[in-house]
Amino acid sequence: MDTIDNRPPKSILIVDQERFSTLIAKMLSGKFATTTATNGIEAIKWLRNSRPDLLIIEESIPGDGIRFCELMGMSPSFANLPIILLSVSPSSDGILRARAAGVNTYLAKPFRPSELQNRIDAIFATTPSQAASQKPNETPDEDRAEIIKERLKQIEGLPPFPATHAQILELANSDISSSDEIAGQLQMDPSLLATIFKFVNSTAYGFQKKVDSLKLAVTLLGLEEIANLVMTAQVFKNLGDYNGGSGFDRAGFWKHSVGTAFITKTIAKKLQTEVESAFLAGMLHDLGKVILDRCFTDYYKAVIDLCQEEQLWIGDAEHQLLSLTHAEVGGQLATEWHFAEKYLYSILYHHDPEATGRYQRLTSLVHLADHLCRKFGYGSGGDDTVPELHPAVLDRFALGERGLAILAELAEKELENASSFLSALSSG
Numbered sequence: 004m005d006t007i008d009n010r011p012p013k014s015i016l017i018v019d020q021e022r023f024s025t026l027i028a029k030m031l032s033g034k035f036a037t038t039t040a041t042n043g044i045e046a047i048k049w050l051r052n053s054r055p056d057l058l059i060i061e062e063s064i065p066g067d068g069i070r071f072c073e074l075m076g077m078s079p080s081f082a083n084l085p086i087i088l089l090s091v092s093p094s095s096d097g098i099l100r101a102r103a104a105g106v107n108t109y110l111a112k113p114f115r116p117s118e119l120q121n122r123i124d125a126i127f128a129t130t131p132s133q134a135a136s137q138k139p140n141e142t143p144d145e146d147r148a149e150i151i152k153e154r155l156k157q158i159e160g161l162p163p164f165p166a167t168h169a170q171i172l173e174l175a176n177s178d179i180s181s182s183d184e185i186a187g188q189l190q191m192d193p194s195l196l197a198t199i200f201k202f203v204n205s206t207a208y209g210f211q212k213k214v215d216s217l218k219l220a221v222t223l224l225g226l227e228e229i230a231n232l233v234m235t236a237q238v239f240k241n242l243g244d245y246n247g248g249s250g251f252d253r254a255g256f257w258k259h260s261v262g263t264a265f266i267t268k269t270i271a272k273k274l275q276t277e278v279e280s281a282f283l284a285g286m287l288h289d290l291g292k293v294i295l296d297r298c299f300t301d302y303y304k305a306v307i308d309l310c311q312e313e314q315l316w317i318g319d320a321e322h323q324l325l326s327l328t329h330a331e332v333g334g335q336l337a338t339e340w341h342f343a344e345k346y347l348y349s350i351l352y353h354h355d356p357e358a359t360g361r362y363q364r365l366t367s368l369v370h371l372a373d374h375l376c377r378k379f380g381y382g383s384g385g386d387d388t389v390p391e392l393h394p395a396v397l398d399r400f401a402l403g404e405r406g407l408a409i410l411a412e413l414a415e416k417e418l419e420n421a422s423s424f425l426s427a428l429s430s431g
Contacts, residue, residue: 012036013127014053018046018071019061019089027059030116031123043071044305050081051323057126059119062090062097066301069100074299076105077154079147080326085126087119103157151327152335158298162241189217189233198236199229201427207265207420231283235264238286239428242293250307251296255383258425260286262381265421266372266414273413274400277365284349287342288369291333291350292385295321310386317385318354330354357395367396375414381421 014036017024024039031037038055040046043066058075062068068088075081086106090097093111101109108122155161170188189196196217203214203224214220221229243257267285271278296303302325309320321328334351342350349366352359353373356366370393376382377389397407 013056014038015057015059015123016040016046016049016053016055017059018043018064018068019059020064023061027119030119035123042066043068043301046071047074047302047305047324050326054080055084056130057123058084058086060086060088062088062093062101069097069104069106070299071302072101072104072106073154073158074302074325077151077158077332078326079150082150082154083130085130087122087126089114100159105154147327147331148335148338151331152338155294155332155335155339160245160298161294189229195233195236198427199232201430202232202236202424205420205427206423209420227279228282231286234283235286235428238290242290242297245297250304250311251292251385252383253293253296256289256292256385257382257428259376259382259384260289261425261428262376262379262418262421263288263369263372265417265424266375267368269413269417270372270410271368273410274368277368280343280345280365281368284346284365284369285372287333287337287346288350288353288373289329289333289384290336291329291331292317294332294336295325295329299325307385314388315386316388316390320386354390356393356399364399367393367399370396371400371410372414375411378411379415379418381418 012035015031016038017027018040019027021039021041024041028037028039038049038053040049042064046060060068060071064071068090072086072088075084075086082105086104088101088106088109089112090109091112093109098109107126110119110122189199199217199220200215202208203220204210208224210223214223224232239257243253264282264285268278268281271281277284292303295306306317306320306324309315309324310317313320315323318328318330330351330353334347337347337350345362345365348359348362349369352366353369356363356370359366373384374390374392377384397403400406402410
């Protein structure tokens with residue numbers, strides 16, 4: 004007597020032009036439960052609430068099929084999702100990018116139904132059901148971090164770590180380095196040098212006389228501060244210069260980043276804690292947003308649209324559509340770029356300072372500064388919300404209503420200096 008298989012059919016999401024996705028769905032009818040989408044945005048929205056067992060996607064879809072695969076590979080919830088990538092004209096570069104993105108197999112069009120069926124059978128013979136495997140929120144934190152970090156390395160168009168900053172930082176941390184060596188390193192990059200002078204002579208520092216000697220700048224500000232300015236300039240240059248067509252407000256993003264940096268430093272001085280690290284921690288806290296917008300423009304536009312449509316905080320919208328957040332992406336970029344550990348933690352946990360076991364004071368300062376910068380409407384965090392302050396942050400710094408009001412007043416005044424600095428940054 005034959006055994007009756009009561010298991011539900013495996014689920015397949017097909018992303019291609021309408022007539023092709025419909026045709027493929029007909030090829031597979033009766034064997035699988037199929038869903039079709041005509042572009043990457045439709046697909047990402049469907050995935051918001053569903054997990055297929057297999058993804059079949061055309062390389063040339065609106066939203067870029069390989070970019071979609073890179074996003075799926077970087078998302079801990081979908082990193083193990085089997086993918087068949089279709090292409091009318093496969094290229095060696097496309098095949099290499101597809102493999103790096105985690106695509107299981109590449110199938111050239113046109114193909115016979117039996118060819119597609121054989122690929123599907125081979126995948127399902129070795130891959131457990133996605134629907135029955137871990138749910139999106141069940142991936143352990145350490146596994147999520149490793150998945151994002153490893154996939155981030157493979158993304159095309161991600162700029163390398165700013166080399167000059169690495170060299171300056173090494174000199175700054177050396178017991179035998181001098182201001183002459185720092186100056187000599189910066190002299191090798193005239194454009195960067197000009198930007199540093201604009202920073203130093205902005206009203207943010209308030210020197211009465213113009214500083215036109217790099218040696219004097221190093222003497223006045225210190226090696227670590229100069230290294231922080233170099234990092235700020237290079238991150239802005241390396242990550243800010245790209246052609247993006249999303250609804251993400253890049254000018255507003257950099258304004259918010261600079262504002263948060265100045266507020267973080269102001270609060271740090273008032274509370275007499277983490278003063279040297281505060282500015283750069285504030286400047287870098289939202290780095291993951293610009294990475295997502297730069298590398299996954301169409302999909303990040305969908306995130307921004309969702310924020311506006313449902314009045315969501317951007318972190319919630321990212322998690323719902325992308326199954327990862329800007330804090331996770333920024334944190335793993337910090338790992339890849341070998342940032343100091345304190346900046347890695349302040350980027351990764353600035354929305355939840357209690358979740359980090361280390362550098363809680365610095366991370367809490369950034370959390371508080373980000374809140375105040377949003378409250379003042381200085382720049383844009385990508386959405387219109389003002390996330391609540393974590394109660395533990397107020398407890399950590401023993402801040403009542405009066406103390407918080409004093410910090411807010413100081414922070415708002417400091418934004419005038421932030422505007423001068425932002426002008427120097429934008430013209431650098």
